[in-house]
Amino acid sequence: MFQMMLSGLTIGAIYGLLGMALSISFYVTRVINFAQGQMLMIAIIVAACLSEAGFNPWLGVALGPLAACVLGVASYFIGVRPILKADRFSFGWMVSTLGFGLVVENAIAYAVGPRSRGFPPLLNDIPIRLGDAVITGQQILALLVAAFAVAALEFVRKRTLFGKVGMATAADPEMAESIGANTMIVSAVTFALSGLIAGIAGVLIAPRTFANPYLGGTFNTFGFVAMMIGGGPENPANAMYGGLLLGVLAEGANSYINSQASDWFPFLILVLVLIVTPRGLFSTSNPLFRPRPARPA
Amino acid sequence: MSSANNILEVSSLAGGYGRFDVVRNITLRLREGEAVGLLGPNGAGKTTILRGIMGLLKQRVGTIRIGDTDVTMFPTHRIARGYAAIAPEGRRLFADQTVEDNLILGAWHRRREPQRVQALLDSVYALFPVLREYRHRQSSFLSGGEQQMVAIGRMLMADPLILLLDEPSIGLSPVAVDIVVKALIELRRRGASLLLVEQRVDVAARVCDRLYVISGGEIVEETTPEVVGREGAELINKYLG
Numbered sequence: 429m430f431q432m433m434l435s436g437l438t439i440g441a442i443y444g445l446l447g448m449a450l451s452i453s454f455y456v457t458r459v460i461n462f463a464q465g466q467m468l469m470i471a472i473i474v475a476a477c478l479s480e481a482g483f484n485p486w487l488g489v490a491l492g493p494l495a496a497c498v499l500g501v502a503s504y505f506i507g508v509r510p511i512l513k514a515d516r517f518s519f520g521w522m523v524s525t526l527g528f529g530l531v532v533e534n535a536i537a538y539a540v541g542p543r544s545r546g547f548p549p550l551l552n553d554i555p556i557r558l559g560d561a562v563i564t565g566q567q568i569l570a571l572l573v574a575a576f577a578v579a580a581l582e583f584v585r586k587r588t589l590f591g592k593v594g595m596a597t598a599a600d601p602e603m604a605e606s607i608g609a610n611t612m613i614v615s616a617v618t619f620a621l622s623g624l625i626a627g628i629a630g631v632l633i634a635p636r637t638f639a640n641p642y643l644g645g646t647f648n649t650f651g652f653v654a655m656m657i658g659g660g661p662e663n664p665a666n667a668m669y670g671g672l673l674l675g676v677l678a679e680g681a682n683s684y685i686n687s688q689a690s691d692w693f694p695f696l697i698l699v700l701v702l703i704v705t706p707r708g709l710f711s712t713s714n715p716l717f718r719p720r721p722a723r724p725a
Numbered sequence: 726m727s728s729a730n731n732i733l734e735v736s737s738l739a740g741g742y743g744r745f746d747v748v749r750n751i752t753l754r755l756r757e758g759e760a761v762g763l764l765g766p767n768g769a770g771k772t773t774i775l776r777g778i779m780g781l782l783k784q785r786v787g788t789i790r791i792g793d794t795d796v797t798m799f800p801t802h803r804i805a806r807g808y809a810a811i812a813p814e815g816r817r818l819f820a821d822q823t824v825e826d827n828l829i830l831g832a833w834h835r836r837r838e839p840q841r842v843q844a845l846l847d848s849v850y851a852l853f854p855v856l857r858e859y860r861h862r863q864s865s866f867l868s869g870g871e872q873q874m875v876a877i878g879r880m881l882m883a884d885p886l887i888l889l890l891d892e893p894s895i896g897l898s899p900v901a902v903d904i905v906v907k908a909l910i911e912l913r914r915r916g917a918s919l920l921l922v923e924q925r926v927d928v929a930a931r932v933c934d935r936l937y938v939i940s941g942g943e944i945v946e947e948t949t950p951e952v953v954g955r956e957g958a959e960l961i962n963k964y965l966g
C-alpha cells in the first residue's frame with residue numbers, strides 16, 4: 429500500500445509537471461499545446477542519443493530539456509502565433525499544435541530511427557529503503573523537482589514583474605500591449621518555460637521508460653488529465669496536485685483492478701471529477717472563459 | 726500652421742474594424758501643454774480615433790506623428806513606450822491584480838529605472854491619495870470612481886508625451902466626476918498634453934482649450950468651450966442629439 433502510494437506519487441509528479449507545462453502556456457495564451465508531450469519526448473531522445481554516443485549522461489540531462497525549450501518556442505511561432513494573428517478567436521491551434529507534434533514525432537523517428545533505445549539509469553539504481561517500501565534516488569529527485577517547480581512558479585507568478593505582466597497578458601492582451609508589453613515575447617517566453625518543464629519531466633522519467641519517438645502522445649494525455657483534475661488552467665500549482673492524485677489513482681488501479689486498468693480508470697475519475705466540480709475547461713462557469721476583449725498574437 | 730509645437734498630429738486618419746472604415750479623414754492636432762476634447766454621440770467613432778492613435782486598429786490609413794516621431798507604423802507596445810498612454814473606455818484594469826500592481830505595470834517600459842517608477846508612483850498617490858490607502862487591494866474591489874483613478878494613474882505611470890482619456894466621467898457620481906476633473910486640471914497645470922473623449926460637454930469644457938465635434942466618423946466642427954458656453958444648447962442639439 430505504502431509502496432503503491434510512493435510509486436503513484438512519483439509518476440504523478442511527472443504527470444503534474446506536464447500538466448503544469450500545459451497550464452502555463454494555456455494560462456497566458458488560452459491555447460492548449462497538443463505538442464507538449466513531444467517536448468518531453470525530444471528531451472528524452474536527445475539525452476539518450478548523447479549518452480549512446482558516449483557522453484556523460486548528465487550532459488544529456490542538461491541539454492535534453494534545453495532542446496525541449498527550443499521546441500516550445502518553435503511550437504509557438506509555427507503552431508500558435510500564425511493562427512491567433514489571423515483570427516484571435518480561432519480554434520485552429522487545436523489542429524496546428526497537434527499537427528506540429530505529429531510532424532516533430534515523425535521527423536525525430538526519421539532522424540534517429542523509430543526503435544526504442546535504452547536510457548542511462550542516472551539515480552535509478554540507487555535504492556532507498558523507507559520502512560517496507562523502496563524508492564529510488566531518481567524518484568526522490570522527481571519529487572524534489574516537482575516541489576521546487578511548484579514553489580518557483582508560484583513565486584514567478586505572484587512576486588515578479590514578469591509574472592504580473594504574464595497575468596496582465598492573460599487578462600487583457602490589448603491592454604497589456606497598451607502599457608508597453610510586447611505580448612508576442614511574453615507568450616514566447618511562456619512557451620519556452622513550458623517546454624523546459626516538459627523536458628525536465630522527460631529526463632526525470634526516462635530511466636524508467638525507453639527512449640522512443642512515439643511516447644509523447646500518452647504523456648500528453650496524462651498531463652492534460654492532471655491539469656483538468658486539478659483545475660490547473662487557473663493555477664499551475666493545481667495541475668501538480670492533479671498529477672499526484674492521478675499518479676496514485678493509476679498505480680492503485682493497476683494493483684487493485686488489473687494491470688491494464690491505468691489505461692481507463694483515470695479517465696473515469698476525470699469524468700466524475702468534472703461532473704462534481706464542473707469548473708471544467710470549456711465550462712462557462714470557468715472564470716477563464718469570461719468574454720475577453722482580445723487575445724495575444 | 727506651425728508644426729513645431731504640435732505634440733500630436735493626426736493626418737487623414739481612416740480606419741475601422743471590418744470591411745468598412747468607422748472613421749474617415751480625421752485630421753487633428755494637439756499642441757504641447759494643450760487639452761483637446763473629442764465630443765460626439767454614441768457610435769460617432771471617438772474611441773476608434775483613440776485606438777487608431779494607440780496603434781490598436783488593424784486597418785488604418787493616414788499618418789500619426791507624436792513629438793518628433795512618425796509613429797504610424799509602430800506597434801502598440803512601442804507607441805506605449807513613452808509616446809502615448811491611454812485610460813481606455815471601460816477602464817480595463819487588470820482586475821485580479823492589486824491597485825499598486827496595476828500602477829507599476831503602467832510603468833512597464835521603465836522597469837529598469839526603479840527610482841523613476843517610485844517617483845511616478847508617489848506623484849500618482851499625491852494626485853489620488855485614496856489609492857495609496859487602497860494600494861494592496863484587488864483593483865476589482867474598488868468603486869467605479871476609484872477604478873477610474875487607477876486607470877488614470879496607470880496611464881500616468883508611463884509618463885508619455887500625450888495622454889489619451891476615453892470618457893473618464895462615465896458612470897461616476899458627481900463627487901467622483903469632480904475629483905477626476907480636478908485631477909485633469911492639475912495635470913494640465915503640470916504641463917501635460919491631453920486628448921479627452923467625453924460625452925459630457927460640461928466636463929470637456931472645464932478641462933479643454935479646444936473641442937472637436939465628431940459625428941458619423943468625421944470631424945464636423947472645431948470649436949472652443951467659450952463658443953459652446955454661448956451657443957451650447959444649439960450645438961449640442963445639432964450633433965449630440
Ligand SMILES: Nc1ncnc2c1ncn2[C@@H]1O[C@H](COP(=O)(O)OP(=O)(O)OP(=O)(O)O)[C@@H](O)[C@H]1O
Nearest residue numbers: 742743747765766767768769770771772773774924
Ligand atoms: N470591435 C469592434 N468591431 C466592430 N465594430 C466596432 C467595434 N468597436 C466599435 N465598432 C463600431 O464602430 C463605430 C464607432 O465606435 P466607437 O466605439 O468608436 O464610438 P464612440 O464614439 O466611442 O461611441 P461611445 O460614445 O458609445 O463610446 C460604432 O458603429 C461601433 O459599432
Ligand SMILES: [Mg+2]
Nearest residue numbers: 771772773814
Ligand atoms: Mg467610445
